[in-house]
Each structure stands twice: as C-alpha cells, then as structure tokens.
Amino acid sequence: MHERPTPALPAKPPFVVRGRLLTPLDDGGTRFEADGEVGVDSRGRIAWVGIWSERPAASQAEEDAGGPPADEVPIVDLRPWLLLPGMVDLHAHLPQLPNAGLGAGLDLLAWLERYIFPLEEAFDVASARTLAPAAYRAFAHAGTTTAVLYGAVYEPSLDEAFRAAEEHGIRAVIGKVMMDRVTYDDRLARDEILELSLRQSADLCARWHGRDDGRLQYAFTPRFAVSCTAEMLRESARLARETGAYWMTHLSEDRHEGETVRRLFPEAIDYLDVYDRADGLGERSIFAHAIHLSPREIERLRESGSRIAHCPASNLFLASGVMQLARYLDAGLSVGLGSDVAAGPDLSMFAQMRVGAYTQNALRTVQGESRPMLTPLEWLRMGSLDGARVLGIEDVAGSLEIGKDADLIAVDASFTAPLPGIDSDDPAELASRLIFRDHPDMVQAAWVRGRLLPS
Numbered sequence: 001m002h003e004r005p006t007p008a009l010p011a012k013p014p015f016v017v018r019g020r021l022l023t024p025l026d027d028g029g030t031r032f033e034a035d036g037e038v039g040v041d042s043r044g045r046i047a048w049v050g051i052w053s054e055r056p057a058a059s060q061a062e063e064d065a066g067g068p069p070a071d072e073v074p075i076v077d078l079r080p081w082l083l084l085p086g087m088v089d090l091h092a093h094l095p096q097l098p099n100a101g102l103g104a105g106l107d108l109l110a111w112l113e114r115y116i117f118p119l120e121e122a123f124d125v126a127s128a129r130t131l132a133p134a135a136y137r138a139f140a141h142a143g144t145t146t147a148v149l150y151g152a153v154y155e156p157s158l159d160e161a162f163r164a165a166e167e168h169g170i171r172a173v174i175g176k177v178m179m180d181r182v183t184y185d186d187r188l189a190r191d192e193i194l195e196l197s198l199r200q201s202a203d204l205c206a207r208w209h210g211r212d213d214g215r216l217q218y219a220f221t222p223r224f225a226v227s228c229t230a231e232m233l234r235e236s237a238r239l240a241r242e243t244g245a246y247w248m249t250h251l252s253e254d255r256h257e258g259e260t261v262r263r264l265f266p267e268a269i270d271y272l273d274v275y276d277r278a279d280g281l282g283e284r285s286i287f288a289h290a291i292h293l294s295p296r297e298i299e300r301l302r303e304s305g306s307r308i309a310h311c312p313a314s315n316l317f318l319a320s321g322v323m324q325l326a327r328y329l330d331a332g333l334s335v336g337l338g339s340d341v342a343a344g345p346d347l348s349m350f351a352q353m354r355v356g357a358y359t360q361n362a363l364r365t366v367q368g369e370s371r372p373m374l375t376p377l378e379w380l381r382m383g384s385l386d387g388a389r390v391l392g393i394e395d396v397a398g399s400l401e402i403g404k405d406a407d408l409i410a411v412d413a414s415f416t417a418p419l420p421g422i423d424s425d426d427p428a429e430l431a432s433r434l435i436f437r438d439h440p441d442m443v444q445a446a447w448v449r450g451r452l453l454p455s
C-alpha cells in the first residue's frame with residue numbers, strides 16, 4: 001500500500017514541488033488542483049502556486065536578486081501526494097506531552113494535581129533539552145507547522161524551549177506559565193512569585209519575541225484565573241500590550257473551575273469579566289476552551305476582537321463540556337483549533353477536526369440546529385487559515401497563496417484509504433478522509449519558510 005519510494009525532499013529554499021494541491025483561500029473557498037505546484041523562492045516565500053502545466057518560466061528576477069541560476073532550482077515531483085498548508089495548533093502544553101492519553105475519567109482540577117503539575121514541576125533545563133526537540137518533531141510529523149505552547153513556570157526551561165524551536169524551524173508562540181495563587185512549587189517564595197514571574201516573563205519576551213524575523217513569538221501566559229491574582233492578570237496583560245506580544249490563558253473550561261472563579265472573584269460579573277477587568281481582552285488575546293459562556297460573554301469577546309482556541313478533543317477527554325460552536329461562528333467570533341495536549345490525547349490537528357465534527361453532530365441530535373453542518377473543507381480551514389487569523393499571521397501563513405511564507409505539508413492520502421487503490425480527486429472527499437480516517441504517518445514532510453522540518 002505504501003511501497004512507493006520516498007522522493008528526495010527539498011531541505012531548503014528555493015525549490016519547486018509538484019503534487020495535488022488543496023488549500024483554503026484568503027478570499028473564501030478552496031483551491032484544488034489535481035496536478036499543481038508550489039514554487040518557493042530563495043527567501044522561503046511562495047513565489048508561484050497553481051497548475052503545473054501553466055507554470056511560468058523559471059524566474060530570471062529571482063536569479064537577478066542573487067538566487068541560484070533559474071535552471072538549477074530543484075523541481076521535485078511528489079505526486080500523488082497532497083500539498084496542503086501547514087496546520088496551526090493554537091493551544092498545547094509542552095511539558096505535558098509525556099502524559100498524553102493518561103487520566104481519562106478525572107475532572108480538570110483532579111487531573112491537574114495527579115498528572116500535570118508533577119510533570120511541570122520537573123520541567124527543568126535538562127528535561128526541556130530532551131523533550132522540546134522531540135516535541136517539535138512530533139508536531140511536524142503530525143503536520144503542524146505553527147504551535148502555540150504553554151511551558152512551565154521555570155524561566156531557564158523556557159529559554160531551552162525557545163532555543164530548540166529556533167533550531168528545529170517550527171513557527172511557534174511560547175510562554176512561561178504564570179501562577180501566583182496556586183502553584184506546584186513550594187520552593188517559590190509566595191510573596192515574591194508575582195514580581196519574579198512578571199520579571200522573568202518580561203525578560204523572556206525581550207530575548208525571544210520576534211526572533212528570526214517573527215517566526216518565534218512570546219505570549220504572556222497567566223495559567224487561568226484560579227491560579228492567578230487580579231494583579232498578576234492585570235500586570236501580565238499590561239506587559240503584553242507594551243511589548244506587542246500575545247496574552248493567553250484558559251477561559252471557562254469546566255463548571256467546577258467556573259464555580260471556583262466565582263468564589264475567588266466575587267466582584268466580577270462572570271468568568272470573562274475577570275479577564276476584562278484586567279484589561280486582558282483584545283485581538284492579541286487567545287482564550288483556550290471558552291465553552292461555558294453566557295450570551296454576554298460571547299458578545300464581549302466579539303466586541304473586543306478576542307480570539308478563541310477551540311479544543312474539542314480535550315473537552316471530551318476531561319468531560320469538560322461541549323462548545324456551542326455554531327453560536328460562536330454566527331456571532332462572528334474568531335475561532336481556530338487547539339490540541340490542548342495533554343488534556344487532548346492527540347497532537348494531530350486532523351484529529352481535532354474529526355472530534356470537533358463528531359461533537360457538533362452530537363449536539364445537533366440533542367438540540368437541533370438551524371445552521372448547516374460544517375463541511376470537511378470548512379474544518380480544514382479552521383485548522384489552518386482560521387488558526388493563522390486567530391494569531392493575526394494570515395498574511396504570512398495558513399494557506400498556499402503567492403507572497404506568503406512556504407509553510408506547507410505533503411500528505412500521502414493513500415494512508416487514509418479504506419482499501420488499497422482507493423483514491424479520489426474530489427477536494428471535499430479528500431478532506432473528509434484526511435479528517436475521518438487520518439493516520440499518524442500520513443504526513444510525509446513539513447516545511448516552514450521552505451525549510452524542511454525534522455519529523
């Protein structure tokens with residue numbers, strides 16, 4: 001079934017890859033070419049994308065700009081593999097990867113105590129040095145080229161995580177977890193945690209935010225309202241505003257958590273209002289989960305331009321709840337997908353699409369929805385271009401279009417076939433199999449800016 005020899009994959013730009021092309025488009029809709037190509041220039045940008053037989057003559061302009069002679073640009077035929085944009089994972093926890101798939105049946109707070117805090121507490125430099133490169137390879141192997149990652153509370157381990165991302169080539173947003181109310185490390189002097197955490201986070205941001213021409217970015221990362229004081233939330237949001245970095249946290253994941261937040265912040269109208277009072281809402285703010293929201297909270301998220309990382313597999317794994325996705329999309333919220341590993345058991349964004357689709361289907365059978373179901377192509381968009389929009393990087397990633405960075409993956413769709421020799425050249429059918437029959441080894445290559453990622 002998969003006996004075809006692997007072609008030599010281009011390791012760095014410039015190059016041209018020929019294959020079946022499937023991508024969402026900025027202006028809406030999807031482009032599919034049964035015999036397409038992506039031309040990557042020497043800076044790692046998409047210089048041309050389209051039908052193979054219509055490809056322009058090799059670029060003299062490129063050669064004139066100092067690139068290699070146009071006739072020396074390698075052309076690699078990857079047919080019948082699919083060329084897709086790299087997937088965007090808006091929410092995952094780097095130190096937690098080793099415990100992915102463990103702890104089903106526990107609720108959020110019990111699961112954190114038993115399976116997560118011990119791992120994060122052990123996330124020192126040595127641990128990060130081993131784990132981070134392996135994690136980035138695993139993301140690339142799953143087809144994820146942009147990952148938004150929570151670390152642990154220790155500054156040196158975050159430097160290590162950034163260094164490994166710089167070396168690996170993945171596009172990443174990373175943040176040191178901030179906790180000054182409930183934390184897992186008694187060695188941190190309680191009265192110094194706030195100041196220490198803010199200072200270390202600001203230092204990390206200064207060192208890493210915008211590194212490699214914006215490939216690496218920083219996110220100030222107060223874990224969630226249960227583990228942070230109002231001052232921590234407010235000061236971290238201020239730092240994010242001042243530096244242009246992201247601000248990310250968890251919002252309304254679990255009902256038990258929601259009750260705790262109400263008790264801790266009696267002055268707030270609702271959960272979102274805790275973050276609103278900290279000046280934490282806005283277009284650079286990414287809220288993970290956000291599943292138990294009132295109409296007021298949905299409207300306030302929309303009005304503030306805040307962004308949502310929808311983590312459907314995690315929500316079912318921990319029995320946290322079900323997102324009323326149709327309401328959010330109808331309200332015009334900016335929503336992308338997150339694996340939330342390790343609360344989500346699977347790194348693959350295709351798995352998130354599948355679980356998300358099943359969840360919404362189940363919701364319809366219970367509630368009856370007037371909105372049409374999302375199609376496989378729409379789920380594919382949510383895991384790629386919509387994710388890039390959540391991050392505000394849709395001008396550089398998320399789809400295969402001229403002028404964007406060459407963040408792309410090559411997928412052998414034969415892994416998704418129910419029987420050998422079964423294939424399709426219908427884009428909706430291809431997307432459907434990628435999502436509902438995804439295979440852990442189907443992604444054959446992933447590039448960021450035309451650089452092949454170790455996987």
Ligand SMILES: [Zn+2]
Nearest residue numbers: 093250288340
């Ligand atoms: Zn999370």
